[in-house]
Amino acid sequence: MFRVDCSRLRFLVIDDNGYMRRIIRSLMHGFGAREVIEAEDGAAGLEAFATHLPDVVITDWSMPVFDGIELTKMIRQPDTSPNPFVPIIMITGYAERSRVFEARDAGVSEMLVKPISAKGLYMRIAKVVLNPRPFIRTENYFGPDRRHLVKAEAYRGRGTASNFLKGPLA
Amino acid sequence: MTRPNAPESNVPNTIEQDFGGTRLIHLSGTLRAKAAVRNSDASGVDDLSIAAAESAMKDLSGDFQNWMGDEVNRLVAAFDEYRSNGPGKRDISNLFRAAHDIRGQASAFGYPLAAEIAGSLAKLLDKIEPDYLPVQLITHHVDAVRAVYRSQIRDYANPIAVQIIHNLNKAIDRVVEARAKALAEEQKIALGR
Numbered sequence: 001m002f003r004v005d006c007s008r009l010r011f012l013v014i015d016d017n018g019y020m021r022r023i024i025r026s027l028m029h030g031f032g033a034r035e036v037i038e039a040e041d042g043a044a045g046l047e048a049f050a051t052h053l054p055d056v057v058i059t060d061w062s063m064p065v066f067d068g069i070e071l072t073k074m075i076r077q078p079d080t081s082p083n084p085f086v087p088i089i090m091i092t093g094y095a096e097r098s099r100v101f102e103a104r105d106a107g108v109s110e111m112l113v114k115p116i117s118a119k120g121l122y123m124r125i126a127k128v129v130l131n132p133r134p135f136i137r138t139e140n141y142f143g144p145d146r147r148h149l150v151k152a153e154a155y156r157g158r159g160t161a162s163n164f165l166k167g168p169l170a
Numbered sequence: 171m172t173r174p175n176a177p178e179s180n181v182p183n184t185i186e187q188d189f190g191g192t193r194l195i196h197l198s199g200t201l202r203a204k205a206a207v208r209n210s211d212a213s214g215v216d217d218l219s220i221a222a223a224e225s226a227m228k229d230l231s232g233d234f235q236n237w238m239g240d241e242v243n244r245l246v247a248a249f250d251e252y253r254s255n256g257p258g259k260r261d262i263s264n265l266f267r268a269a270h271d272i273r274g275q276a277s278a279f280g281y282p283l284a285a286e287i288a289g290s291l292a293k294l295l296d297k298i299e300p301d302y303l304p305v306q307l308i309t310h311h312v313d314a315v316r317a318v319y320r321s322q323i324r325d326y327a328n329p330i331a332v333q334i335i336h337n338l339n340k341a342i343d344r345v346v347e348a349r350a351k352a353l354a355e356e357q358k359i360a361l362g363r
Contacts, residue, residue: 026229130206
């Protein structure tokens with residue numbers, strides 16, 4: 001089996017929340033990554049993407065002005081993007097099935113629902129580096145093959161108060 | 171976006187196959203060639219890297235209490251700003267962002283109940299138009315997040331907190347359902363004209 005040597009890769013982390021960027025950066029350094037570039041919104045992220053040409057993009061979904069979905073669509077422009085094949089890992093608070101499909105249709109490679117864990121993030125990085133999905137180009141879509149099992153249900157109800165309720169209202 | 175003089179190593183070599191209007195592009199494994207190293211563990215999971223990252227996260231955790239406090243203050247300030255504007259001029263974007271961030275981060279900071287309450291508030295703000303939002307229900311959510319933080323309620327062992335969250339969730343479901351029904355009625359009337 002193989003593992004990923006993150007010290008050989010350049011990562012771009014895009015999140016408007018400084019605390020979340022700090023958490024992701026700490027995790028990435030824990031994985032051994034040396035090059036972790038940060039951007040605080042989608043527009044700055046797109047600029048950093050064109051300037052630094054990262055190997056992996058890790059982005060938040062919800063950001064002001066220019067969100068993670070719009071960013072992904074810009075990066076997946078095959079005729080203008082510096083690297084339309086770059087793996088994009090989206091970190092999000094949204095776990096609804098419709099949101100997962102929306103991200104998939106924009107061209108996101110992997111999704112990670114908050115709260116993030118070291119193992120969850122590492123597994124997504126390992127997936128996009130070691131077993132990347134082929135890309136599909138049609139008239140309406142360019143991005144990773146969407147025939148990919150979506151497990152949105154697995155997140156539903158995880159760690160919520162209803163699991164801990166006792167009594168008649170439960 | 172224009173294509174700069176990209177280093178060759180960052181642009182994958184590809185094998186392409188055509189199937190009618192669909193082109194299948196197999197990446198030649200550029201990143202794999204660059205960063206894959208043999209692992210003695212047959213599972214392929216790099217336990218050492220994960221443990222190192224968890225340890226780095228633990229080092230940060232001393233700051234989580236203050237960070238959570240900052241996020242709660244941001245939520246309260248965004249709510250005050252929302253409330254200070256009259257109907258028709260209310261902007262929920264800052265309030266939504268503050269609630270959404272707490273939903274995503276509070277569990278990592280050690281406040282999963284606050285994350286759930288904020289998630290329920292974010293759902294309300296996402297589903298209902300600004301002028302139809304029940305201000306009282308938003309107030310209850312903001313107060314609940316503040317109380318959870320102030321009282322340091324960090325787990326689901328507190329039955330009162332659990333019951334409050336359950337009731338807030340139910341109230342939101344009712345509001346969302348009622349608004350959806352009203353919209354459907356309005357649409358029916360508009361189509362009937």
